[in-house]
Amino acid sequence: MESTAKPKVAVHKFSSCDGCQLAFLNLGAALMQVAELVDFTHFAEAGPLAPDAAVDIAFVEGSIATPDDLQRIARVREQSRFLVTIGACATAGGVQALRNLANAGEWIAGVYARPEHIHSLDRSTPIAEHVKVDLELWGCPVNGRQVLGALRALLFGVMPAQENDKVCMECKRRQTVCVMVTRGRACMGPVTRTGCGALCPSFGRDCYACYGPAENPNTAALARRFEGLGLVPEAVARRFLFINNGAPAFRDAGLKSGERHDG
Amino acid sequence: MSPATAQPATDRSPGLLPHERLQHLLDALSRSGYECIGPKLRDGAILYEHIDSVAELPLGVAVEQGPGSYRVDMTDSRRRFGWANGPQAIKPFLFAPREILWRATQREDGTLVFDARPPACKPLAVIGARACDLAALALQDKHFLGGTCPDPGYARRRDGLFIVAVHCSHPAQTCFCASTGDGPRATSGFDIALAELDDGFVAESGSDRGAAILDGLHLSSATTAQLVAAEEQGRHSSEVQRRALPGRNLQASLFANLEHPRWQEVAERCLSCGNCTSVCPTCFCHSEAEVPKLDGDSSLHEREWDSCFTQGHSYIHGFTVRPDTRTRYRQWLTHKLGGWHAQYGRSGCVGCGRCISWCPVGIDITEEAHAICGPQP
Structure with missing residues (x-):
């Protein structure tokens, strides 16, 4: 870097499990190197607290699910040159967006002894539904390679390469045997x-879509195939309505299979 | 013929390698400096990986393939090559799924230094290549080694490659090499070819180095009965194939049907996932990207397998040429079965059937080609 002042970076948490922040904290030695390249002005889970300080890059974890989230995200956007969402919650509303498809009030009443203390919105929504987002990193959780790749690219002043291929491409590059073709x-x-490195199939299990929809996904054809493999429509719907149920491609596919179940 | 009357195999006359002596072939290849790569049963499929011992080969394994389906079964057969193929054979060993092409380092004064030395590699001996794999290899050679700029990494790995072909004796339901003219019997491009019979392998050489390895094994000559059995097995492997392309050159027919409604129909079934192109032994598309080191002082230039089914494949600045599955599937088929004739002098399909088996939704290239081109004279 030419300038002596290091770029300022914030890591914010909204409605989430904190797992995506671990992509930074689990970097090991690379985290030391990151700390030489940038100043973390706000990163509650790691220590620094300055939620309202102006930064060059803000990484945002979590969805907008409470009235407080709504106000904070507007402030974060105002104070940040680049806003990068990390993970399924921030990018698609997270698993908690399942309540968007149900009666959230009923669920809260069913779970909590004193529901009047719960202040949450009826819907859990992605950050991009509220403010402009410059870059979205998918995953539940995102991994170190993704956040470092994005950070490095932004420090160079360019956008990181899009990763939007299907997981199948990565399975084949890694010579992972297809679990659908060999085991149904x-x-x-x-x-x-x-983006995950086709992690689950490399351990012999099926992908459960924690990185969200790829570009040009043919959800209808896959849903038909799942039925051919013996899944009832309700089970097909659950494959789509999971961690990234708030992503439109999955939500629509899940609801469509669900209707077949109900119908 | 009893061992007492067996004649020693002379140069270029087929010998008989008994099953229990197959290890001697591996040992001879190892002594000659090759790392042996052979078929292994892993995770429900036949994969080509490093082997030291014939005990690692898939003894008695049978494979049943169909559209979108691959299932292995155990039999009491003594054969180790009684199946057609797995998801991949030779391609990943030469055209690596992911490799570093060069490294760029920035010096203090801001200038860049490039290092494009291909990494050292041990020569490989691939045991069990099929006729379709060899036909595909010849095409990959044309692509990566032809022209004025041969690919250095591919060239280096190809130079060292020793091939032990095994004639296909158990074609899968998905195979159609007989229709493309590429199998099931390997006729060229190997160092040694084996026909696996119940009493051993009829072995013949296809190159001087192959002959040298076989000479060192001091095999007895294969009997006439064994030669006839091998011949018969090859004929049978051809006759049992039920799938076929509608012709060997579909270039005119495909390009005359670019607006055929079938393209849209297949697009409704196709996942555009790239499995077909990844398992295709002739597909060579790749993408390249920079992978900078965190400190920003150096960067790796990485190449990885790409596919005409990805968005990036047809992305040019600000514009995706083929945004939908209809145009992507059409690109794959018209290039594979059409454009290749102009580019490489033949079709890009060798009839291995992998794209049929490994398509998660079981799309059948022969069926699509028939639907679009109709029967050929």
Whole structure:
């Protein structure tokens, strides 16, 4: 870097499990190197607290699910040159967006002894539904390679390369044997975005779409195939309505299969 | 013929390698400096990986393939090559799924230094290549080694490659090499070819180095009965194939049917996932990207397998030429079965059937080609 002042970076948490922040904290030695390249002005889980300080890059974890989230995200956007969402919650509303498809009030009343203390919105929504987002990193959780790649690219002043291929491409590059073709597993790989390194199939299990929809996903064809493999429509719907149920391609596919179940 | 009357195999006359002596072939290849790569049963499929011992080969394994389906079964057969193929054979060993092409380092004064030395590699001996794999290899050679700029990594790995072909004796339901003219019997491009019979392998050489290895094994000559059995097995492997392309050159027919409604129909079934192109032994598309080191002082230039089914494949600045599955599937088929004739002098399909078996939704290239081109004279 030419300038002596290091770029300022914030890591914010909204409605989430904190897992995506671990992509930074689990970097090991690379985290020391990151700390030489940038100043973390706000990163509650790691220590620094300055939520309202102006930064060059803000990484945002979590969805907008409470009235407080709504106000904070507007402030974060105002104070940040680049806003990068990390993970399924921030990018698609997270698993908690399942309540968007149900009666959230009923669920809260059913779970909590004193529901009047719960202040949450009826819907859990992605950050991009509220403010402009410059870059989205998918995954539940995102991994170190993704956040470092994005950070490095932004420090160079360019956008990182898009990763939007299907998981299948990565399985084949790694010579991972297809679990759907050899074992009839209902794998979400053919509609899911790569980025995880095709982790689950490499351990013999089917992809469950934690990286969200790939570009040009043919969810209808995959849903038909799942039925051919013996899944009832309700089970097909559950494959789509999971971690990234808030992503439109999955939500629509899940609801469509669900209607077949109900109908 | 009893061992007492067996004649020693002379140069270029087929010998008989008994099953229990197959290890001697591996040992001879190892002594000659090759790392042996052979078929292994892993995770429900036949994969080509490093082997030291014939005990690692898939003894008695049978494979049943169909559209979108691949299932292995155990039999009490003594054969180790009684199946057609797995998801991949030779391609990943030469055209690596992912490799570094060069490294760029920035010096203090801001200038860049490039290092494009291909990494050292041990010569490989691939045991069990099929006729379709060899036909595909010849095409990949044309692509990567032809022209004025041969690919250095591919060239280096190809130079060292020793091939032990095994004639296909158990074609899968998905195979159609007989219709493309590429199998099931390997006729060229190997160092040694084996026909697996119940009493051993009829072995013949296809190159001087192959002959040298076989000479060192001091095999007895194959009997006439064994030669006839091998011949018969090859004929049978051809006759049992039920799938076929509608012709060997579909270039005119495909390009005359670019607006055929079938393209849209297949697009409704196709996942556009790239499995077909990844398992295709002739597909060579790749993408390249920079992978900078975190400190920003150096960067790796990485190449990885790409596919005409990805968005990036047809992305040019600000514009995706083929945004939908209809145009992507059409690109794959018209290039594979059409454009290749102009580019490489033949079709890009060798009839291995992998794209049929490994398509998660079981799309059949022969069926699509028939639907679009109709029967050929």
